[in-house]
Amino acid sequence: MLPRLGYSEEADLPRSGVSCIVIVEIHALTKIYEGKQRVTAVDGIDLSVNPGEIFGLLGPNGAGKTTTISIATTRTLPTSGSVRIAGVDVVAHPAEARRYIGVVPQYNTLDRSLTIYENLYFHCRYFGFTHAQARQRSDELLAQFLLSERRKAYPSQLSGGLAQRVQIARAIAHRPTVLFLDEPSAGLDPQSRMAMWNAVQGLRKEGITVVLTTHYMEEADALSDRVAIVDHGRMLAIGSPQKLKETFGAQTIIHLTLRHLDAAESVAAELRLRPGVQNVELAQDSLRVFTNGAEGLLTDLIQAASPLGLRDIAISEPSLETVFIQLTGRDLRE
Numbered sequence: 001m002l003p004r005l006g007y008s009e010e011a012d013l014p015r016s017g018v019s020c021i022v023i024v025e026i027h028a029l030t031k032i033y034e035g036k037q038r039v040t041a042v043d044g045i046d047l048s049v050n051p052g053e054i055f056g057l058l059g060p061n062g063a064g065k066t067t068t069i070s071i072a073t074t075r076t077l078p079t080s081g082s083v084r085i086a087g088v089d090v091v092a093h094p095a096e097a098r099r100y101i102g103v104v105p106q107y108n109t110l111d112r113s114l115t116i117y118e119n120l121y122f123h124c125r126y127f128g129f130t131h132a133q134a135r136q137r138s139d140e141l142l143a144q145f146l147l148s149e150r151r152k153a154y155p156s157q158l159s160g161g162l163a164q165r166v167q168i169a170r171a172i173a174h175r176p177t178v179l180f181l182d183e184p185s186a187g188l189d190p191q192s193r194m195a196m197w198n199a200v201q202g203l204r205k206e207g208i209t210v211v212l213t214t215h216y217m218e219e220a221d222a223l224s225d226r227v228a229i230v231d232h233g234r235m236l237a238i239g240s241p242q243k244l245k246e247t248f249g250a251q252t253i254i255h256l257t258l259r260h261l262d263a264a265e266s267v268a269a270e271l272r273l274r275p276g277v278q279n280v281e282l283a284q285d286s287l288r289v290f291t292n293g294a295e296g297l298l299t300d301l302i303q304a305a306s307p308l309g310l311r312d313i314a315i316s317e318p319s320l321e322t323v324f325i326q327l328t329g330r331d332l333r334e
């Protein structure tokens, strides 16, 4: 029997006692959707998530993040490969795996006919809590997530941020080992997003491992101990945000948006020779200048680009965004 990490009765266990166990182990995972068009949504993903980690899957829309989470949480079957949660194979033993898993899907799945309290209570009952246990756990969660005053409210009466908090409370009600959050801040205003980030960071204290997906690089950067960058169903890089930036994205990118691109290649060639310029790439309607920062470079660039009808200039400081651009040649937002 594997230890049920994250359970309160085990909260006193020393961390080193459990650190040898991998919480999420994804091996050679693929998913092909057969239909009118054959879509390879996940194309050979390998990754492991360690106990207590906040792990981010970062990638643009269509990268395969939701599909990966759906397989890991037993909602979708893989085409090949495997996922183990706390050592339990999700295809062979889905019911057992589900006890270790909490899920917050991208869209609100609260039961609209139940109050907030009842949403929590019936979730606990579903996972085998007695009436008294379910009542106690629901009250505890309402207090923990500052929802006590809204216990009798219905989901339709809540703001997006509050509904998201209820979803997180419900997802951890049965004390799962790992919580999966799919695009947790999609549709949230900045203030609710910050509150959600705090709630997720608070889960760390309870020893809950978190796997989240996002296409916001700031979110992956702010929350994750480690990030896997995914695109077209493949993992391009994995590591701490710091490590990824050091390895792939230590450069500042200056984006010069241009009206005329006919002579852009020759200007790019000329710019590549300037001191401080590491590389210059042609993108859709712009030149991307990769630099480690050189005194006076911006003025030089503006002069060099003005014959091409310089429309706009933007600077990306080293971030997971610049890492993504360097890995794929594309913008996360494109």
Ligand SMILES: Nc1ncnc2c1ncn2[C@@H]1O[C@H](COP(=O)(O)OP(=O)(O)O)[C@@H](O)[C@H]1O
Pocket (backbone or CB within 6 Å): 033, 035, 039, 040, 041, 059, 060, 061, 062, 063, 064, 065, 066, 067, 068
């Ligand atoms: N049920 C499905 N049937 C067919 N194609 C799908 C289905 N779900 C997702 N896809 C496709 O698989 C790819 C990955 O989608 P998804 O996992 O939702 O990516 P993400 O969550 O990173 O945006 C996309 O091309 C998407 O259109």
Ligand SMILES: [Mg+2]
Pocket (backbone or CB within 6 Å): 065, 066, 067, 106, 182, 183
């Ligand atoms: Mg998705």
